[in-house]
Amino acid sequence: MSITSEQSTGPGSTRATTTALANTSGHGSPAADKIFSGISLVAGVLILVVLAAVAIFLVAMASDTFAADPTELTGGKGFASYIWPLVVGTLIAATIALLLATPVGIGVALFISHYAPAKFAKPVGYVIDLLAAIPSVIFGAWGASVLAPHVVPFYNWLGKYFGFLPIFEGPASQTGKTILTAGIVLAIMILPIITAMCREIFLQTPKLQEEAALGLGATRWEMIRMTVFPFARAGIISSVMLALGRALGETMAVTLVLAGGPFNPSLIQSGNQTVASEIALNFPEAYGIRMSELIAAGLVLFVITLLVNVLARFIVSRYNTGVE
Amino acid sequence: MSKRIDVENLNVYYGDFLAVENINMAIEPRSVTAFIGPSGCGKSTFLRTLNRMHEVLPGARVEGKVLLDGEDLYGKGVDPVAVRTHVGMVFQRPNPFPTMSIRENVLAGVKLNNKKISRTDADDLVEKSLRGANLWNEVKDRLDKPGAGLSGGQQQRLCIARTIAVKPEVILMDEPCSALDPISTLAVEDLINELKEEFTVVIVTHNMQQAARVSDKTAFFNIAGTGKPGKLIEYAPTQEIFNNPSEKATEDYVSGRFG
Amino acid sequence: MSVVATRPSRLTSGQTPKWLVPVIALVAVILGAAIAALIGFSVGLWAIFAFLLFVIAGPIVIGMIEGSRKGKDAFARFLVYGSFLLALIPLVSVLYVVIAKGVPGLSGNLLLTSMNGVTGVHDNAAAKGTEPILGGIYHAIIGTLETTILATLISVPVGLLTAIYLVEYGRGGILSRAITFFVDVMTGIPSIVAGLFAASFFAWAFKDPSMRMGFVAAVALSVLMIPTVVRNAEEMLRIVPNELREASYALGVRKWRTITKVVIPTAISGIASGVTLAIARVIGETAPILVTAGFATAINWNAFSGWMATLPTYIYYQIMTPTSPTAAAVSETRAWAAALVLIVIVMLLNLIARVVAKIFAPKTGR
16 A cells, blocks of 8 residues: 555644645655556556457458468358358347347336336346346256257247248257247347346336326326337337347357258258357367358457447437437 | 635636636634625635645636745645645535544544554544544544434534544635534534634635624625626625625625625 | 215226136136147147237227227236246246256265266266266366456456546546447457457467467456446446545545545445456356367366366356267256356355445445
8 A cells, every 4th residue: 555655754743834735745645646547547448458459369360261262161162151141140040039039128127117016126127137147058058958849839830830931931840949949048138138228218217207198197008108118219229239239149048059050041940050159169179260260250240249239329329418 | 723825816717717716815814714605606616726626626727826824825846635634625515434433534634644643642633633523522432333324413523523633724614504404503603613713714605694603704706697707806804794895796795685 | 975885986987897807817728728739739839829818808808898098008018017927937947947957966076076087988877877977067166266266356457447547537538438438349249259359369479279278268258347347336436426535635635545545445335246246247158268268077276277167168068068978868967957056156146246235335324
C-alpha cells in the first residue's frame, strides 16, 4: 500500500504555515494518483488490444487457407464450397432455435412480469436463470441421450403426414440425432437470454399507461398489446438478436446431439453440420492446412456473430435515444 | 486554529459557461458566514471553489484568487488534496461511509491517508472530535456500530466530527440541515455556534431564519436570469442584511417577495 | 339482502362457471391421448396434443360464453402459462436425468482417482459385473480448478481496473465509449472462437501449432470472462453514491485511495457476486478447452506444460469416445456422475453469489 513515502507524521505536525498548501507528505504523492489512473487505463486499452489480437491472429492463421490451392482443402473445391454448407447448417439450427425460443421466451417473460402472482414472480425468475446456469455440455448430453429418443415418434409422424414438405421429408432418423433436435436444444439454451432481457423491459412499461388501459375496460391481453408490446418492441428485437448470436456460436449442444453430415434439406434426417461443431469435432486432431482451414471457419463464425451483435446493440442504442 | 479567507476577482466557469462572476469577499476567522440566495445563483458552486471541490465536477474551472491567510489556493504548486485538509466540507445529505463503524468514520481522514496513529492517540482523537460535534454522549457506547445506523441528525454530526478530526482551519457547510428534521436541525445549529470558537465556518443555506440565527455575516447572491452568471449582491453583517439592507434585491429576497 | 344475492348481478352475469376450465383440460388430456395413440403413442406427443387442444378449445368455449374479447384474453393467458410450463419441462428433465443417472456412478473412487491406466478391458469387466467401475474424475477436477483459477486471476484485475477506468476516469470520452462498445462486442464472441484465438496466439508465440496446456485454456476462458466482469463491476461502481467520493475528497484523501478504500469496499459485495457468477459460467465451458488444453487421462498438476482434462471435456470425451466401445454404458455412467459433480459446483457457485450479494452488502440504513 505504501507507494507514498510518508512516515509516522502525526496529524497536524507537518504543518509549516508558509508551505502548508504545497506540502504533500501527509496525504501521499500526486504521482500515486497518476500511476493508479495509468494502470486502469492500461487495463482498458488491453481489452481493445485483445479484441484486435483476436481478429488479427484469426486472420493470420487463416491466411494459409485462403492462399492454398483449392484441391488441398477438405472437399477439394476450395474454401467457399467447404464453408458454405456449414454456414447454412448453422443458420438452419439457429433459425429453428429462434422460432421455438422467441414465442416461449416472451411468454415466460410476460408470465413473470404480468401474470404470475407477485409472490412467485421472483422465484420463477431465479428458476429460469437456473436454465442459463446449466453447462452446455450437460444440455448436449441430455439432448443426445434423453431428448433425441423421445422425439423419434414425432419425427415419424411428421415424415408420414408432412413428408411432402422438403424439410420434413422421410424417412425420419431413428436415432433422433437431427438438426431439428439440435435446434430444440439450442432453443432451450437461448430461452433464458430472451426471457431475462424481455422481463426487464416489460417491467419498465410505464405503470400509468397500463393503468390507463385497464381503466378503459381493456382485458389484460388488450392492455399488454396496447402498452407493453409497443414499449418493448425494440428491446424484444435486440434480445432476440443477442440470443441469435449465442445460438450461432453455441458448440457443444450441436456436437453431441447432431449426427452430422453433408447438407440435407430434411430437418428430421441426419446430416447438416454447424461451423462451431465442425471446429470442435475436428480441431483436436487437426494439423497443418486443416488447422488453418478450421481457424478460417472460426473467423467466418466470428464475423457473422459480430455483425449480429453489433446490429443488436445498434437497435438498442437507437431506441434508447429515441425514447428519452 | 482558524484562518481568514480573502476572495479576489473570482470567476467560475462550467466549460464556456460563466456560472459565477467577479466575487470579492473577506471572511473573518472565528466567524460564521452564511451564503443565501435563490436556487441556481451559484452560491454552492462558489462554496466549492473555497476548497477546490468544484474540480471534482467535470468541466468546472476558476479564474481569480482565493487567499487562505494570504496564501493562494490556486497558486502554482498547490496540491488540491492538501487544500482540502485545511478547508473541510460538510454536505447537504449526511454521507457517513457505509462500510465503516462510527469510530472508523471519525478516523477516516487519518486512516484513508494511511497515516500511522497509535491506539491511544486514535481514541483521544475520536473522543475529542465526537465531543466537538456534540455527539460523544449519544454514541460512546456503540463506537463499533455502523455509522449508517444513526439518525439523520446524528449522521450529519458524525460527518462534522469526521471533518473536525482532520483538524482543518475552515469548515464549509453546503446546506447541512436541508435533509434534517427540525430537532436535528436545532442540534446542528447549536453545534455551528460552538464551532466558530475554533474554526472559520462558511454555510450555504436556503433557510433565512437559519442564516439569521447562526451567522455573523451574510452574503446575498442573485442571478439576473437563466443563462446569466450568479453575482454577489450584498455582503454585510447579518443584522444589517435582514433589518436594513442597502440593496433593493436583498430586501425583496429577505422579506420573501421573491425567490 | 337475500333478494340482491339471488338476483343475477350485472357484474357477474355471463361469466364462465368455475368448473368449466378443468373440464376442458380433462377432455383435452383424454382426446390428446387418443390422437397420440392413433399415430404412435409417446408421452411427449400426448402432452403436445393435450396442450394444443386445451389452448385452442378453452378460449373458444370461453369466447362463446363471454364474448370474443374475453376469449382472446383467455387464449393469451393460456399461452403465457403454457409457455412457462413448457420452459420448466427441460429444466426439470435435465436436473432429474443428471441426478438419476449421476448418483449411481458417484463414489469415492470416482472422485479420487484419474483415468490413468483404465482401459477397455476394465470397462468390459465392469459391464459384466465382475469388477467395480474403475477410473474417475480426479484429474479433471484438478484441471477445472487450475484453469478456472488462472482465468479468474487474469480476468478479475483486468476487468475490475477497466471498470474503474470507465466509471472513475473515462468520463464518457471517446476511449471509454470505445471500450464500452468493444466490451459489448466481446460478450458476443462465441466460446469456440475464444478458444481458437488462444490456441492460435500461443501457436504463433511459441512457433508450435499444437501448443496445448492449461494456461492456454485459461487465456481462452479469460476472453469470455473479462467482459462479464467489466460490465458487472461497472454497474456496481456506478451505484456507489457520488456523495461518498466527495466526502472522501473533502477529507483530503487522494482519488486513488478514495477508489481503493471507499468506492471498492462499498461495492465489493456486488463485485464479488458478479465474479462468482462469471466463474460459474466459464467453469462449464467445453468448446474452448477442447481446442486449447487438449485432453488427458492422467493427473497433470502443471497448467504450464502438457495437456490437461477438465470436467466438461471429460464428460464430452467419455460420451463421444467411450473407453470401451463395446461397453459404452460404463463410460456413460462416469460421464453422468461427472455431470452431476459439475452441476453441483455450478449451482453452489450461483448460490454463493446470491448469499455474498445479500450478506456483505453495506448496511446503508437509509
